[in-house]
Amino acid sequence: MSQKPRHPEKINKPFSPIKKKPEWIRSKIVDSKIFFQTKQVVNQNNLVTVCQEANCPNITECWSKKHATFMIMGDTCTRACAFCDVKTGKPSDLDIFEPTKIAKAVQNLNLKHVVITSVDRDDLVDGGSEHxxxxxxxxxxxxxETSIEVLTPDFLRKGDAYKKILKADLDVFNHNIETVPRLYTTVRPGARYFASLELLKNAKKSNKKIFTKSGIMVGLGENKEEIIQVMDDLRSAEVDFITIGQYLQPSPKHHPLNRYYHPDEFKEFEQIAKTKGFLLVSSSPxxxxxxxxxxxxRKLQDARNKQLECHQPQ
Known part of the structure; x- marks a missing residue:
């Protein structure tokens, strides 16, 4: 006869229960009709979006404006970052028709600006840079006439593979630093903080005309001083634009949420980042x-133009 467990309340108990969201974290719906039109374009072209795969809280608002971030090279990542909701495993072969599909979808949505990102493809010799x-x-x-922004992996241990992307006619090169260096081993174990910084620095060095961009999540267990240090490191790498957002724990199996930051704290981060010299700062939950x-x-373009005007000889 089997014995009853001594602690039945512990069976299937989530390892890291998700904290209740505060009232200031609310998704927006602008136009449901346009939302479904955007979804139709994505589905008809058999495309993958990070909006869906990463369970983005802004999907309803963005798709209601016909804004979608396309994720290329499949929906399966070769890494298992503790914060990310994209599935991990063995990726499928590259779709040789994907470039045409993405181009067509951008045209169908009449996008003025498009963001193209990808999963990590450590299985590929060049990390997917050619694709x-x-x-x-x-x-x-x-x-x-569409401005193009890429949000790339770090191409760790792939040498100069990233340079192939910079040969394309793009406007913004984005690579997210994600978190502070102390937390990398638990939050982003497959990556290296200083390798990501070096990638951003080299991207700017290779092409001074493009804007460079990076983002950090807060709420993973970092402190204010560490966040400010990341700002300084990104400016040392000549990054033009920093984004700062609230980490939202996707499931009990993901990295535990340490705390929610108040909107006033995000405003403070924005002011601090501006004093560091970033052309643009976006900081909110x-x-x-x-x-x-x-x-x-468009704000980046305006900020650069003003900067150039200030350096014009009188």
Whole structure:
């Protein structure tokens, strides 16, 4: 006869229960009709979006504006970052028709600005840089007036593979630093903090005309001083634009949420970052890498123009 467990209340108890969201974290729906039109374009072209795969809290608002962030090279990542909701495993082969599909979807949605990201593909010799290049090239050819932003992996141990992407005609090179260096071994174990910094620094060095961008999540267990240090490190790498957003724990199996930051704290981070010399800062609970990316690109252009005007000889 089997014995009853001594602690039945502990059976199937989540390892890291999800904290209740505060009232200031609320998704928005602007136009449900346009939302489903965007979804239709994505589905008809058999595309993957980070909006869906990463369970982004802004999907209803962004898709209601026909804004979607395309995720290339499949929906399966070779890494298992503790914060991310994208599935991990053995990826499928690259879709040779994906560049054409992305270009067509951008045209169908009439996007003025598009963000193209990807899963990590450590299984590929070049980390997928050649495929990235082809997607950007096809998108540019079919949509010459659309500004293009890439949000890339770190291409760790892939040498100069990242340089192939920079040969494409892109406007913004984005790579997220994600968190403070102390937390990398638990939050982002497959990556290296200083390798990510070096990638951003080299991207700017390779092409001074492009804007460089990076983002950090807060609420993972970092402190204020560490966040400020990341700001300084990113400015040392000549990053133009920093995004700061609240980490939202996807499930009890993911990295535990340490705490929710108040909107006033995000405003303080914004002011601090501006004093560091970033051209643009986006800091709020729902800020994400591609949230309002089209509007932010125009702000970046304006900020650079003002900067150039200030350096003009009188």
């Amino acid at each position: 990235f290049y082809k997607v950007v090239k096809a998108t540019r050819e079919k949509n010459p 729902l800020t994400r890498s591609s949230y309002h990316a089209d509007e932010d690109f």
